[in-house]
Amino acid sequence: MNKIEIRNLVFHYTAGEPILNDISLAFDARSTAIIGQNGAGKTTFVKLLKGLLKPVGGDVVINGINTSDATVAALARHIGLVFQNPNDQIFKNKVLDEVMFGPLNIGQSQDEARERADAALAMVGLAGRINDNPYDLSLSERKLISIASIVAMNTEIIIFDEPTIAQDFSGKEHIKAIIRDLVAQGKLVLTIIHDMDFVAETFERTLVFAQGRVLLDGSTREVFAEEEVLRQAHLEPPHVTQLAHRTGLPGTPLTVEEFVREKRAQGAMRPVTP
Amino acid sequence: MKKIVVEGLKYRYPLTAELALNDVSFEIEKGEFIGIIGRNLAGKSTLCQALMGLVPHFYKGAYGGSVTVDGLNVAQTEICELARKVGLVFQNPFTQVSGSKMTVYEELAFGLENLGVPRAEMMPRIESAMALLGIERFGKRNPFDLSGGQMQRMAIASVIAMAPDIIVLDEPTSQLDPQGSEEVFQAIQALSRQGMTVIMVEHKMEKIARYSDRVMLLDHGRLVDFDTPERVFSRDDLAQYGIAAPIFARICQGLGIRTPQTGLYPMTLDDAYDQVVNWHE
Numbered sequence: 290m291n292k293i294e295i296r297n298l299v300f301h302y303t304a305g306e307p308i309l310n311d312i313s314l315a316f317d318a319r320s321t322a323i324i325g326q327n328g329a330g331k332t333t334f335v336k337l338l339k340g341l342l343k344p345v346g347g348d349v350v351i352n353g354i355n356t357s358d359a360t361v362a363a364l365a366r367h368i369g370l371v372f373q374n375p376n377d378q379i380f381k382n383k384v385l386d387e388v389m390f391g392p393l394n395i396g397q398s399q400d401e402a403r404e405r406a407d408a409a410l411a412m413v414g415l416a417g418r419i420n421d422n423p424y425d426l427s428l429s430e431r432k433l434i435s436i437a438s439i440v441a442m443n444t445e446i447i448i449f450d451e452p453t454i455a456q457d458f459s460g461k462e463h464i465k466a467i468i469r470d471l472v473a474q475g476k477l478v479l480t481i482i483h484d485m486d487f488v489a490e491t492f493e494r495t496l497v498f499a500q501g502r503v504l505l506d507g508s509t510r511e512v513f514a515e516e517e518v519l520r521q522a523h524l525e526p527p528h529v530t531q532l533a534h535r536t537g538l539p540g541t542p543l544t545v546e547e548f549v550r551e552k553r554a555q556g557a558m559r560p561v562t563p
Numbered sequence: 564m565k566k567i568v569v570e571g572l573k574y575r576y577p578l579t580a581e582l583a584l585n586d587v588s589f590e591i592e593k594g595e596f597i598g599i600i601g602r603n604l605a606g607k608s609t610l611c612q613a614l615m616g617l618v619p620h621f622y623k624g625a626y627g628g629s630v631t632v633d634g635l636n637v638a639q640t641e642i643c644e645l646a647r648k649v650g651l652v653f654q655n656p657f658t659q660v661s662g663s664k665m666t667v668y669e670e671l672a673f674g675l676e677n678l679g680v681p682r683a684e685m686m687p688r689i690e691s692a693m694a695l696l697g698i699e700r701f702g703k704r705n706p707f708d709l710s711g712g713q714m715q716r717m718a719i720a721s722v723i724a725m726a727p728d729i730i731v732l733d734e735p736t737s738q739l740d741p742q743g744s745e746e747v748f749q750a751i752q753a754l755s756r757q758g759m760t761v762i763m764v765e766h767k768m769e770k771i772a773r774y775s776d777r778v779m780l781l782d783h784g785r786l787v788d789f790d791t792p793e794r795v796f797s798r799d800d801l802a803q804y805g806i807a808a809p810i811f812a813r814i815c816q817g818l819g820i821r822t823p824q825t826g827l828y829p830m831t832l833d834d835a836y837d838q839v840v841n842w843h844e
Contacts, residue, residue: 326740327712373711373738374657429603451711454737455654457602457766458807483740486810523742528769528810531832536840545810549817556843 291315292352292446292477293338299346300330300337308333310501311347316446320468320478322488322509325498326523331481334498335448338479340364352445366395369439373450373481375423375431384410384426384434385419391442402441409437413467429460436467447471449480453487465491489513489527489543497522514541566729566760567591567614571628574609574618583609585784586628591762593728596755598775598792599764602805606784607764608654611731614762615649616642633728647678650727654734654764656718660706667709667717668693668702674725692724695750711738719747729760736767748774772796772809772830780804797827811835818842 293316300309308330323331336342337349340356349356352367369391372378381387388410392402410416413433418426423434432455439447452464461484468491471478482488488495488509495512497505499522505512513519513526516534525531533542538555542548567590574584584606591597599607612618616637619626630637633648653659664670671689680688693699696716701709709717715738722730732751736744744767752774755761765771771778772792780788780795782804788795796808807813812828812835815821820838822829829835 327710327738327743332710374655427603451738455603455734455766457805459805460603483738483744485741520742523740525741525745528832529814532811532814532835532839535832535836545813545817548814552818552839552842 291317294350295348296350297347298337298344298349300333300342301345308501309337312501312503313347314496314503314506316477316479318472318475318477319493320472320491321480321494321496322492323479323481323496323498324483324485324488324524325504329498329522330501331498332450335370335450335479335481338446338448339368339370362395365391365442365444367444368446368448369442369444370448371436371439371450371452373454375428375435378435378438379423379431382422382424383419384415384421384423387423387434388438388441391438395442397443405441405443406437409441412440412470413437414463428455429457432456432460433463436464440467440471444476446477446479449478449482451482452480453482453484461487485513485525485527486529489529497524499523510541510543513543564593565590566593566595566633568631569613569628570631572613572630573625573627574613575625576609576622577624579624582784584613587781587784587786588628589779589786589789591760593760594755594758595776596752596761596774597763598771598778599762599781600766600768600771600778600795600806601781601787605781605804607781608733609784610781611651611733611762611764613637614729614731615651616640616645617651646674646725646727648727649729649731650674650722650725652719652722652730652732652735654737656711656714656738659718659721660714665705666702667698667704667706670706670717671721671724674721678725688724688726692720695723695753696720697746712740712743715739716743716747719751723754727759729762730754732761732763734764734766736765736770744770768796768807769809769811769831772812773832780806792830793822793825793827796830815839 295312295314298309298312301307325331340361343357351364379387388406389402392405413436415433423431453461468478492509495509496503504522505515505518513530516526519526529542529548538551540551542551570588572584572587573582575582601607609618613630620642661673664673672685675685696719698716719735736747748770751761775792778792778795796812801808809830811832812830815828815835820842829838
């Protein structure tokens with residue numbers, strides 16, 4: 290069964306200024322990146338999935354529940370959202386209390402919430418910091434706390450909004466590993482993101498939003514092969530793919546390793562000129 | 564002409580044990596575009612604050628060595644004086660917005676009002692900064708009704724309107740889409756070519772390699788290297804400092820390609836293209 294089904298979704302904040310225009314989509318288990326220009330409607334879209342906004346037209350169905358008929362609280366056991374800015378999300382003065390807050394609110398017992406919080410903090414590498422004040426930690430560590438807080442709620446669907454902002458190389462690698470871990474646990478992971486290199490290395494499926502519509506939808510490799518369409522949407526392919534297109538290397542490589550392998554294979558096939 | 568001279572700078576925040584900056588020395592010429600790279604907590608943001616005086620005047624703490632900006636010793640000059648020379652674009656635009664202005668246009672006027680710029684001069688400066696960052700159509704919007712990316716453009720425009728000699732930017736394009744980010748880099752490069760000195764902290768290594776004249780690599784508060792992008796990103800010990808070279812350099816490294824004239828890895832799409840397209844194993 291698809292975890293999310295969207296049928297003819299229409300949304301606007303002000304009548305006559307459409308934000309989302311007749312979107313129909315289904316999300317299966319594949320990890321999915323949502324990319325698009327600033328103002329393309331990506332954040333509005335995930336707020337509709339969370340039930341924070343209700344459709345003006347059409348339906349959003351999460352695990353069989355139509356968001357128009359459900360409260361945000363009821364949906365919170367099925368779908369979690371990690372905020373872009375951890376400072377907007379974190380409000381407790383102890384890391385453990387912060388991470389247990391969501392689980393307790395959706396009805397987990399004290400014991401279960403503690404167990405899930407411990408597991409989530411271990412996953413993000415902050416198990417040793419449970420008694421610290423989140424604001425004594427760095428911004429990148431607070432980002433990890435905000436992720437652990439949602440992971441501990443054990444929802445089937447987890448959405449990230451710009452997970453790589455303010456992360457250095459190792460921070461990005463860490464978040465990549467967390468996403469893969471969640472996918473391996475069978476969770477549906479959706480991410481709004483502007484970092485195309487990270488998308489190429491991490492997500493199976495990619496959606497391109499432009500002017501309130503889905504312009505492209507396919508495997509990440511298929512989507513990044515469409516250089517022209519991406520440019521129209523004010524995007525660009527990952528750096529690896531850009532160099533591959535320019536040099537005529539086939540197969541839309543997405544990572545440095547794939548590029549090097551393809552190029553070596555191409556070199557090996559070339560007839561030796563006398 | 565030396566625009567910035569830093570000699571033996573050491574700094575420790577109050578109530579901390581470790582030096583955030585440890586014996587940092589360098590010189591920057593007028594009109595240079597400098598990229599600052601390093602892992603989180605390397606000291607990048609602290610160095611930005613030290614150039615415009617928030618370190619030590621606002622944060623206090625222990626301070627040694629000297630920072631000289633356009634002939635002014637930063638530790639002995641008040642921030643209001645330094646603000647005429649150096650503009651800082653904050654990492655988080657929410658932190659920078661004054662909160663006391665109801666429109667984007669007035670938000671851009673805020674810095675100019677504080678500098679005492681006459682009204683007639685303010686308007687063309689605000690309008691040209693808004694045009695440079697492509698936010699003319701948001702002039703009447705409330706700053707807090709902007710999206711993250713639009714707010715980031717406004718934060719940069721607010722500082723550019725003040726026409727500083729030196730602009731310090733702390734990850735200025737983190738919330739922008741790829742083309743928006745490219746537009747902002749081009750706008751800042753144009754200012755640099757007009758003589759503004761640019762200092763930018765950035766994790767997007769491909770952009771740093773393409774736009775910076777020189778790259779400063781910091782780690783644990785120390786200056787590890789300060790050289791051309793080609794030389795810094797061709798170091799074989801970057802991983803030790805938590806840095807990955809630009810993708811194009813990593814591809815060339817994987818294929819064993821170096822630029823023949825320099826023996827360094829190509830850094831940019833154009834340079835990598837030239838080498839990769841002619842490559843045979």
